[in-house]
Amino acid sequence: MLQKMDDFFESRLDIYDEHMLNDIECSKEFYLFTASRLPSSPNAYVLDLGCGTGLELKEYFTINPTAKVIGIDLSRKMLDVLNKKFPDKDINLICGSYFDIDFGENKFDAVVSVESLHHFISEDKISLYKKVYSALKDKKRFVITDYYASSEEEEVKNFDELKLIKDNQGITDNDFYHYDTPLTIEHEMQILKIAGFTSVSLLKTWGDNSTIEAIK
Numbered sequence: 001m002l003q004k005m006d007d008f009f010e011s012r013l014d015i016y017d018e019h020m021l022n023d024i025e026c027s028k029e030f031y032l033f034t035a036s037r038l039p040s041s042p043n044a045y046v047l048d049l050g051c052g053t054g055l056e057l058k059e060y061f062t063i064n065p066t067a068k069v070i071g072i073d074l075s076r077k078m079l080d081v082l083n084k085k086f087p088d089k090d091i092n093l094i095c096g097s098y099f100d101i102d103f104g105e106n107k108f109d110a111v112v113s114v115e116s117l118h119h120f121i122s123e124d125k126i127s128l129y130k131k132v133y134s135a136l137k138d139k140k141r142f143v144i145t146d147y148y149a150s151s152e153e154e155e156v157k158n159f160d161e162l163k164l165i166k167d168n169q170g171i172t173d174n175d176f177y178h179y180d181t182p183l184t185i186e187h188e189m190q191i192l193k194i195a196g197f198t199s200v201s202l203l204k205t206w207g208d209n210s211t212i213e214a215i216k
Contacts, residue, residue, distance in 0.1 A: 002165055005119065006074040008178035009052070013077055017053055020115070026206035033204060034114055034145045034211060035059035042066045044109040047135065049098045049128075050074075050116025054082035056145075060112075061089055072098045074176070097176070099128055103135035111135065111142045115209075118147045118182035121159070122191060125183075129195030129214075136216045142197065145211040149182045158182065185210055 009016065021027055034056050038046055044067045048057060051071030060067060068090040073079050079093045094101060099120075111132050117125065132142050149155040158181045171177065183191070185202060189212060192200045197214035204211050 002169060002171065002177040002179060005176040005178050006076075009075045010077045013053075013075075013081065016078070017055065020055055024115075025209065027209075030145050030204075030206050030209055030211065031056050031114065032059050034112060034143055035063055037110075037141065037143045037203070037211070037213060038064070038112060039067075039109045039140075040064050041109070043068055045107065046070070047103060047108045047111045047132075048072070049111065049113040049132075051082060051093070052078050052116070054085050056112060056114045057082070057086065057089075057091075061086060065089070070094065072096065072101060099124060103131050105134045106137050108135050109137060109140050112144075114145045115147065117144060118180055119176065119178065121181065122183065122187065125188075125191050126194055129192055129197070133196040133216055138216055140216055142192070142214040142216075143211065144188070144214075145209065146188075147180065147182050147208050148185045148188065148210055150184075150208070152184055152187075155182065155184050155187065182208075185212070188212060 038060050040063055044064060046067055046069050048069055048071040051073050057069060070092045071082065072094045074097060076095045079095055083093060136142065162179045162181055189200045192214040197216060199215040201213050202210060203213050
């Protein structure tokens, strides 16, 4: 049975960090690698989409302890855990959907998202990525580390299965429900280009997970 996104993660909060670090292939490596792609300059201003309990931020603050971070997540309880981890850091946490929140324009030195965006459809991603593009300063980067479908057939199958489950459960609202619907890497990169990014690169792959970087 599908659960709303925040309910799904809050019900697994006690095991979330352990699961992400120990059950996902090479996750410790990709958290560190993702952090290494973020700016090391003093007081860099970074937006983290779907920040969860701050696993990528733990690595990033080791590299850049003076960074200023805005973190957005649907789960208040996950944000509470993150806040307790970094009491001495400059973090502003927002509980809500990053699809609904105004990021502003030409503000950030980087935007990052790790293991969050594979839950959403292409149309939603295009509108989100356009907001990210506008929010970044010129020549700055959007770093995505996420789970991707291995083929177009897998991509279509995931979306078809989600629709079938929603129909069977009588779900007709527009809330976000937890179900993995990853795009292929190629389609993810296409959407970033549609959103305005001219330089989009696949940087590294770990099994089903990869890091893509898009430069404004």
